[in-house]
Amino acid sequence: MNRVKKKVTVSFFSIEAADDFFRGFISSFKATRESAKGARVFNLRSKKHLIKASNEDAIFEQAVYAVTVVKERNTWQTKATSDGKISGFNLNQGIIGDPYFFLVVPDTKLLLGFTSGPSGSLRGVAGVMLEQFNSSRSNSVELEFLPKEKDGSALHAVPRAGELHLRIGRSAFAELHDEAPQIIKDIGRSPLMEHDIQLALNLEFSDQENAAVSRNSAIELISYFADNEGCKALKVKGMSDLGDLMRLDFSNAFFNYTSEILTRQKYIEEESSLEILHSAFREYTRSMPKSGSIVSKVPSS
Known part of the structure; x- marks a missing residue:
């Protein structure tokens, strides 16, 4: 062989x-x-x-x-x-x-x-x-x-509210396991995944109770895709507690x-x-x- x-x-x-x-x-x-x-x-x-x-x-x-x-x-x-x-x-x-x-x-x-x-x-x-x-x-x-750098992007730095940008290839959905976030399971079952496509998702998240996507869910998605080769972009933008604009790139941060x-x-x-x-x-x-x-x-x- x-x-x-x-x-x-x-x-x-x-x-x-x-x-x-x-x-x-x-x-x-x-x-x-x-x-x-x-x-x-x-x-x-x-x-x-x-x-x-x-x-x-x-x-x-x-x-x-x-x-x-x-x-x-x-x-x-x-x-x-x-x-x-x-x-x-x-x-x-x-x-x-x-x-x-x-x-x-x-x-x-x-x-x-x-x-x-x-x-x-x-x-x-x-x-x-x-x-x-x-x-x-x-x-x-x-x-x-x-993180690669001592003061580099870490999950606890994700702001209370912001936008998560994901660009994901089909290969990221090839093997979904039990711990996968529910939103990823739902997308993986979609007929879209029958085609060789890339998905670009912009998800607004917040720690407010009525938020469609919670901060914890955003962190869960970042954790899931941080070491997934099918993920081509993984970025967060939002405002810090001091009102400063934050841009975090988790694509190659770890x-x-x-x-x-x-x-x-x-x-x-x-x-x-x-x-x-x-x-x-x-x-x-x-x-x-x-x-x-x-x-x-x-x-x-």
Whole structure:
């Protein structure tokens, strides 16, 4: 079988959580890795997830923890063979789904990740994964895309009211997942998506109760499309609390790392994913000013 070139884009997130969470994450990761299977399966919203504590290492004197997640996809309903036989899947205890690969860096509250599945679901799956290693349900865990610049556009900078401009290609709707915003699901079901078109949307949003599009919905859309290759424009304009005009461009505002691999498989193997994640973290670390990272550091216990 010939080798196939696959493009990979690694997204970076800051983990907003108390320091206790990271200490608990390390303990829970080690316990999972040292268990008989080194992995666990659980159900969330009727879909199975497998979480595997894959690897523990150190890069530039920082401990890093690799986690692989396979999220079940229910879109495959039947199996058809060349003799014309059509039947259902007999999975036994296995899962058919999409792999997600993550690297957690507790010392700087950083998470790197990529998937060969629907890119828009990366942040949601990462959040689900972190919660499985959360030893205290009183600890809240949130993920924010990592701005390229220390004072760059971040989601909390979105004004209370304004206009969101989106330019989206058909490919952005190719694989819609459960966490997709409802407006995106509605557009994805539209007959328009049967044609090779680009949609340009200008959505007025506000934090007022009667707003057609709420500020939270606008932020949800930005989060969904921030790492989606089908999104060609992602901009916000509005007024700040001081009455100044604001223009935020989220099209290329967040840190990412791109690479290509050659593989004979239809999926990305765990060994290759680890190499990519380690390379991405090294590139990120080298690009940071020597005075420190834009991500806060966890105090040593």
